[in-house]
Amino acid sequence: MSTATDPVADFEAQRPRLFGLAYRLLGSAQDAEDAVQDAWLRWSGADHAAVASPAAWLTTALTRLCLTRLTSARTRRETYVGPWLPEPILTTDPAVGPAETAAQRESVSLALLVTLERLTPLERAVYVLREAFGHTHAEVAAILGVTEAHSRQLHTRARKHLAEAPAGQPETDAAAWGALVERFLAAAREGEIAELEALLAADVAAWSDGGGRVSAARRPVVGRAAVARFLAGVFAKFTTGLEARVGEVNGEPAILALRDGELTSVLAVARSGSQVTGLRFVLNPDKLAFLGGQLSRSGGLSGHSS
Structure with a gap:
């Protein structure tokens, strides 16, 4: 029997973790809030008196709600205009769930969330519950209503599916990553093609998600020279x-563009060592x-403005 006396307090105590779980399962902050x-x-x-563990009860209920939502979400994404990217979130916000460890930050990265789209809903649920939230297979089996062997x-x-399309290794040197992004931003803003090419990996790729709402590249831009030219053209649009600004988005440094205080785009920068390996523009x-x-609730970001 539960020893809790306040079901509302029980739920509010679990809310950040529940949102973090739903977001990792759905790749959409709005859908996660709805779930x-x-x-x-x-x-x-x-019947709260019959609930032995509010956390376990809520985790089970939320996960099953998300599994239903994943099926309809896949249908919508089949007709999405251009590349589909997850909704970015500020992971420095404690309201969005755990992002303390390297594994937790990696599990919410845009690159991994895109790769998770390769999985079936059940595979995705097992992976997230195990890798990001540390549940045992016995706990996962109870949550999903399957056997432990399954x-x-x-x-x-x-x-196996994720290994076939690796999202990259989680980075642990946040200072070096941040410095690389600042250097990258400076080169892109100045249109320094040679400096950009020096920072980009040979097989770098850039994806742009406008969702048909705003102008964006409909196909990925691939290769050092092509991406450098693409970036110079994009950043040439930066005017008065x-x-x-640089902030932590989905557990990694990202460049946020704002006009009159309103967010207009997010550019997530993936790296390996001293080179940029992937760029993901969210413009929708x-x-x-x-x-x-x-951003409005936190009073904005610290960092350098252009």
């Missing part, structure tokens, strides 16, 4: 009134709304 709200509605109608099989298949205004709200 957490649906979990609250179910919790409101539960949970292990799903985890093995998930890791548009600022570029629908996908910037959540992060824009985070």
Whole structure:
């Protein structure tokens, strides 16, 4: 039997973790918020006296709600205009769940969230519950309503699929990464093609998500020279009134562009060592709304403006 006396307090104590789980499962901050709200509605109608562990009950309810949402989300993404990228979030915000360890930050990176789209809903749930939240296979099996052996099989298949399209190794040197992004931003802003090419890996790729709402490249730009020219063209549009700031987005340094205080784009920068290996531009205004709200609540970002 539960020893809790306040179901509302129980839920609010779990809310950040629930959002972090839903976001990793869905790749959408707005959908994650909706799923957490649906979990609250179910919790409101539960027999709380019969619940031994509110955390376990809520994790199970939320995960199953997300599995249903994943099926419909996949159908929507099949008709998405241009490359699909997850909604970016500020991971320095404690309201969005755990991002303390390198593994937790890597599990919320845009690169990995894109790669998780390769998995079936059940594979994705097992992977997230195991890798990001540390649940045992016995716990995962209970959450998903499968056998422990099946949970292990799903985890093995998930890791195999992800190995076929690696998202990169989690970085631990945040200072070096931040310095690389600042150097990259300076070169892009000045249109220094040679400096950009020196910073870009030979097989670097850039993806742009405008969702048909704003102008964006419909296909990935691949290769050092092509990406350098692409970047110079993009940053040439930076004019008076548009600022570029560096902040931590999805556990990694990113460049945020703002006009008159309003967020207009996010550029996540993936690296390996001293080179940039991937660039992900999120320009779809629908996908910037959540992060824009985070910025408003936090009073903005520290960093250098352009």
